[in-house]
Amino acid sequence: LNVVFITIDSLSKHFLKTYGQTVEFEVETPNLDRFAGKAAVFDNHYAGSLPCMPARREFFAGIQEFLWRPWGPMEPFDVPAALAARRSGIVTQLVTDHYHYFQHGSSGYFEDYGAFDFIRGHEYDAWKTTPKDPDGTLMRQILAGDPHNTRFMDRAQYARNAAHFTKEEDFLAPQVFARTAEWLKRNRGWEKWFLVVDSFDVHEPFHVPEPYASMYTDEDPNDPELTNWPYYGRIDEGQSALTERQLAFVRAQYAGKLTMVDRWFGRVLDALDELKMWDETAVIVTSDHGHFLGDHGWMGKPNAPLYNVLAATPLFIWHPGGARNGERTDALTSAVDLYATMLEAAGAEVPEHVHSRSLMPIVKGETDRHRNWALYGYWGSTVNVTDGRHTYLRPCRDDVDAYTYSTRMMNPHGWFVPPKPQKQAEAGRYLPYTDTPVWRYPEKSYTRHAEPLLFDIAEDPEQRENLAGRDPESEERMRRLLVEALRELRAPEEQYARLGLK
Amino acid sequence: VDSTTRRKLLAGKLNGEEHPCLGRCGECYEGPFLVVDGESVAGESHKEILDRITSKGGDYS
Numbered sequence: 017l018n019v020v021f022i023t024i025d026s027l028s029k030h031f032l033k034t035y036g037q038t039v040e041f042e043v044e045t046p047n048l049d050r051f052a053g054k055a056a057v058f059d060n061h062y063a064g065s066l067p068c069m070p071a072r073r074e075f076f077a078g079i080q081e082f083l084w085r086p087w088g089p090m091e092p093f094d095v096p097a098a099l100a101a102r103r104s105g106i107v108t109q110l111v112t113d114h115y116h117y118f119q120h121g122s123s124g125y126f127e128d129y130g131a132f133d134f135i136r137g138h139e140y141d142a143w144k145t146t147p148k149d150p151d152g153t154l155m156r157q158i159l160a161g162d163p164h165n166t167r168f169m170d171r172a173q174y175a176r177n178a179a180h181f182t183k184e185e186d187f188l189a190p191q192v193f194a195r196t197a198e199w200l201k202r203n204r205g206w207e208k209w210f211l212v213v214d215s216f217d218v219h220e221p222f223h224v225p226e227p228y229a230s231m232y233t234d235e236d237p238n239d240p241e242l243t244n245w246p247y248y249g250r251i252d253e254g255q256s257a258l259t260e261r262q263l264a265f266v267r268a269q270y271a272g273k274l275t276m277v278d279r280w281f282g283r284v285l286d287a288l289d290e291l292k293m294w295d296e297t298a299v300i301v302t303s304d305h306g307h308f309l310g311d312h313g314w315m316g317k318p319n320a321p322l323y324n325v326l327a328a329t330p331l332f333i334w335h336p337g338g339a340r341n342g343e344r345t346d347a348l349t350s351a352v353d354l355y356a357t358m359l360e361a362a363g364a365e366v367p368e369h370v371h372s373r374s375l376m377p378i379v380k381g382e383t384d385r386h387r388n389w390a391l392y393g394y395w396g397s398t399v400n401v402t403d404g405r406h407t408y409l410r411p412c413r414d415d416v417d418a419y420t421y422s423t424r425m426m427n428p429h430g431w432f433v434p435p436k437p438q439k440q441a442e443a444g445r446y447l448p449y450t451d452t453p454v455w456r457y458p459e460k461s462y463t464r465h466a467e468p469l470l471f472d473i474a475e476d477p478e479q480r481e482n483l484a485g486r487d488p489e490s491e492e493r494m495r496r497l498l499v500e501a502l503r504e505l506r507a508p509e510e511q512y513a514r515l516g517l518k
Numbered sequence: 519v520d521s522t523t524r525r526k527l528l529a530g531k532l533n534g535e536e537h538p539c540l541g542r543c544g545e546c547y548e549g550p551f552l553v554v555d556g557e558s559v560a561g562e563s564h565k566e567i568l569d570r571i572t573s574k575g576g577d578y579s
Contacts (some may be wrong), residue, residue: 086565165546213564255556256557318539398540429538433547462538 017335018297019362021274021354022213022284023075025068025114026220028302029330031274035059038478041232043271049280051301051332056340056379058331060404062390063305064351066326068114069122069431070395071351072214076125078355078370083507084421084447086395087431090124091423093450096160098128101210104364107203109133111196113188115141115454121431129212129425133199135191137177137229138216140169140432150175156219156240159247162318168433172247174221184225184276189217193280197287197376201509204291210362213284217277218270218307220316221245228272235265244269248316256315256409263310270309298361300354302393312479321465322400322410335361339381347378348404350390369449371505389501395420396428398464399515401498407479408468408494416514417458421446428459448506460513470494519550523565527552 029035031043035054063080064074073081077094077433098108112128113135117125119142126132136143150163156312163172184190192215203209222244229237236242242265248257251263258266288294309327322325331349334341356366356374366374377383393399396418400409412418415482420428425438438457445453469486470491484491499517512518519527519536527534534578542558545551551560552567561567 165544167548169543216551248539254535255553255558316541318541319537430543430547432543460538462536479579 017361017363018209018211018293019358020211020284020288020297021075021090021467022215022281022299022301022438024215024218024281024301024303026218026305026307027274027330028306028309028325029328030306030325032330034332035330039267039271041268041271043232044275045278046333047278047409048301050282051285051299054342055299055301055332055341056338057344058333058349059344060348061302061329061331062348062350063327063329063392064390064394066322066394067303068116068304069125069350072117073303074229074352074366074372075354076212077385078352078367078372079449080350080352080371080391080505082393083391083399083502083511084395084419085426086420086426087121088422088426089122089424091367091450091452091454093452094124096124096128097364097372098210100359101129101362101365102363104128104362105208106362106364108211108442109199109203110212110214111135111192111199112212112216113138113141113192113216114216115139116236116432117214119432120434121426126149131203132156133195135188135195135493137181138174138188139219139221140171140173141177142173144173144176144179144347147176147179149247150179152238153238153240154178154223157238158223158245161241164179172502174223174245178223181225185345187225187276187312189215189273189277190280190433191378192217193277193283200284200291200293208362210358210364214278218273220307222266222269222273224269224273224276228276229269230267231275232271233265233268234373235261235268235298237269246315248318249312250312250313251315256443258315266315267309270307294334294338295446297334298336298358300358301330301332302351302354302363303329304351307338310366319462319464321469322392322394322398324407324477327400332377333357333379338379340379345378345384346404347384347431348388348390348402349375349378349386350392353386362389368380371449389497390500391498391505396459396461399502399511401471401494401501403494403497405472405474405496406483406490407471407473408491408498409465410495410498410515411463411465411468412514412517414461416461416465416510418461418514419456419458419508419510420509421454421456423452423454423456425455446508519564523563523568526568552553
C-alpha cells in the first residue's frame with residue numbers, strides 16, 4: 017500500500033465536531049469531518065513525548081523519548097520511518113513548513129526522505145531579513161519588540177516572513193496542502209510511495225487572512241490592541257494575562273485558522289478522489305498535541321499540567337482493508353504506535369527495539385484492546401499516565417535533577433539555540449533499547465503542579481474535579497500503573513526518585 | 519538562578535514564579551531576565567536584576 021501520514025500541529029480535538037466540539041463557536045471543518053466519516057476514528061488516543069520534535073521522534077523513530085531525553089535529534093541507533101521505507105524500495109517524500117526540523121536542536125528528521133519540500137516562513141523560521149521595519153500593525157498584534165536586534169527567534173521574524181502574504185494561497189497551510197495534492201498528481205508513476213505531510217498550522221501565530229479572520233468574531237482583525245500571538249502562561253496574570261475580549265479574539269483566530277487548514281486539507285482528499293487512489297492508499301491523520309487557549313486558565317503549552325486539552329489528540333486512520341472504516345474505537349492508543357502502524361501499512365520492516373505497537377490489529381478489527389497504559393509528558397517534568405478511564409498526573413520534585421541520555425550534548429532547556437558543552441557528562445551504555453554508548457548529564461527538573469492530579473475522564477471529560485486524595489482506590493491503582501509502565505519501558509532509576517515513587 | 523535569589527524571588531511579597539519556558543527563546547539565550555508585571559527586564563544576573571527592581575521602590579521586601 018501507499019501511505020500518507022498527515023500531522024496537523026496543535027490541533028485541539030475539542031474544536032472538532034467529530035470529537036463533540038465543546039467550544040463556543042461552530043467551527044467549520046467539513047473536510048476533517050468527511051475524512052472522519054470515512055476512516056476509523058480513535059476516541060482514546062494520547063500524545064507521548066511533547067512538544068513538537070519529541071512527538072516527531074515518537075512518530076518517526078518509534079521511541080518514547082521523554083523519560084530519557086528532551087527535544088533533540090534523531091539518534092544514530094534510531095531507524096527513521098523514511099529510512100525503513102527506503103530500505104523496502106519505497107519512494108519517500110516529506111512536505112512540511114515545520115521549520116523546527118531545520119533548526120538547532122534537531123537533525124535527522126528530513127535527511128532520509130527521497131525528497132523533501134520545505135515551505136518557508138512559519139513563526140520564527142529564519143527566512144527573511146527584510147523589510148528591516150516590518151508592518152507596524154502586525155508587529156503590535158504579534159507582540160514584537162525592537163525589530164533591530166539580532167538575537168535568536170525574535171517575533172519580528174514572523175512579521176518579515178509574512179510581509180508578502182497578500183492572499184490566502186501565500187499562507188502556510190494552503191501551500192503545504194496544495195503542494196501535497198500536486199505531489200500526488202505528479203507521482204502516480206511510482207509503484208509504492210510513503211508521503212509524510214507535516215503542517216505547522218494550526219500552531220501560532222494565529223495570523224490568518226479573510227474570510228477566516230472574521231469568521232468567528234465581529235472584531236476588526238487588524239485591531240492592534242488584539243493579539244493573535246499571545247505569550248505562554250496563565251491568562252489571569254503576568255506576561256500572558258488577557259482580557260475576556262482579547263481571549264475571545266485569540267480563540268476566534270485559532271478557529272479561523274483551523275477552518276483555513278481544513279479547506280486546504282480538503283484538496284488532498286479531493287486529489288485522492290480524483291486519482292481514485294483510496295483502494296491503494298492508507299491515510300493517517302493526527303496531531304502532535306493540543307493547545308491551551310484559556311482552558312484551565314492557561315495559554316500555550318509550557319508550564320501547565322498536562323490536561324487532556326494538550327495530551328488527548330485526534331487520530332483517524334483510513335485503510336482500504338480496514339474493518340472499522342466509518343466507525344469509532346475506544347481502544348487506548350499512543351502517538352508512538354503510529355511508527356509501527358505506518359511501516360506495517362507500507363509493507364516495510366518494523367525494527368524490534370522500538371516502543372511502538374502497530375495499530376493494524378485494531379484497524380483490521382482483529383482486537384478491541386491495544387494497550388493498558390499510555391504515558392505522556394515533557395522531559396524533566398511531570399510524568400503522566402492514563403488507562404483510558406482515568407488520567408493521573410504525577411508531579412516531580414524540583415530538587416532532584418533529570419538526566420539527559422543522548423549521543424549529543426544538547427541544551428535541554430533551550431532547544432532552538434546553540435547547544436552547550438555538558439562538562440558533567442559521563443558516557444556509558446545507559447539505554448535499555450540500544451547497546452550504543454551515550455552521554456548522560458544532569459539538568460534541573462521543573463514540576464508543573466505540586467500535588468498529584470487524578471481525573472475520571474468518563475465522568476469528567478473536561479477534568480474539572482481532581483479526585484486525588486478523594487478516591488484513594490483509583491489513585492493507588494493509577495500510581496501502580498505508572499510504576500508498571502516505567503518498569504515495562506525500563507525507565508532510568510532516577511525517574512522513581514524524581515517522581516517520589518520510592 | 520542561584521539559590522539565594524530563587525528564595526528571594528519565590529518568597530516574600532514579590533509573588534514571583536520560576537518557569538522553565540516563557541516563550542522568549544532569543545532573550546533567554548542572550549542572558550538572564552525577569553518578567554516584571556508582564557514586561558521583560560534584562561541584566562547581568564538574576565540577582566542584579568532583582569536588586570535593581572527592588573531598589574527602585576515598591577514594597578518587594
